[in-house]
Amino acid sequence: MKFSLRSGAVKVLLTALALNLTAAAQANEEAVKKAVESFVGGAAVEVVAKTPYGGLYEVVLKSGEIVYTDEKASFIIDGRVIDTRTRKDVTQERMAKLSAIDFATLPLNQAIKQVKGNGKRVIATFEDPNCGYCKRLGKELAQMDDVTIYTFLYPILSADSTTKSNNIWCAKDKAKVWTDWIVNAKAPAVASCDTTAVEKNVELGHKLKIGGTPTIFLADGTRIGGFVPVAELEKAITASAVK
Structure with a gap:
């Protein structure tokens, strides 16, 4: 006895099967989450x-970390997955994707703007004025050309960080005073103004899960956590432009 199905019926069956598989996968993922x-x-x-x-499940924690487990959560792996065929660090790629942002949503009016050369390339940084690695980054950024840098004052290290950030933000020439401090260690003069922008930067940084400074964002939303030398940053900017 031969059995045949019309193409329409086949499509309906395949769709139903796909829906069932999707539902089962979602159920498994929810069970793993719980x-x-x-x-x-x-x-x-x-x-x-x-x-x-x-058969591993990727578990993205609200802290931004990634761990792995099986369908019964009988173990948890806190480490990286490397694809032996492509030699790619799968975990690192996922972290980069998950931590990326929509650059266009950044409130650039809350940042210090510096334009170097033609300023065509654009990056944003979140920095604490008392961060040692931010000072190292400042010296590296001073070597760059044809770039616009938006620096969000992000005082998270101490009360003094907040005081310095407020004084820098209230300065007549914010960019100069920031550079004088971060590159040349010339302390900002006491100044007063509306420092709501600095407060909003801290709130924004927490929302973006920025736990350390410096944190750099490229124009395509790619996040770079920590200090990088100018040569490495230049390569990252070029790579992001190609994307």
């Missing part, structure tokens, strides 16, 4: 997704 949160003792999971690697 199991992990039960283990850590709180609502700590942002999202769960199955990976193509040995």
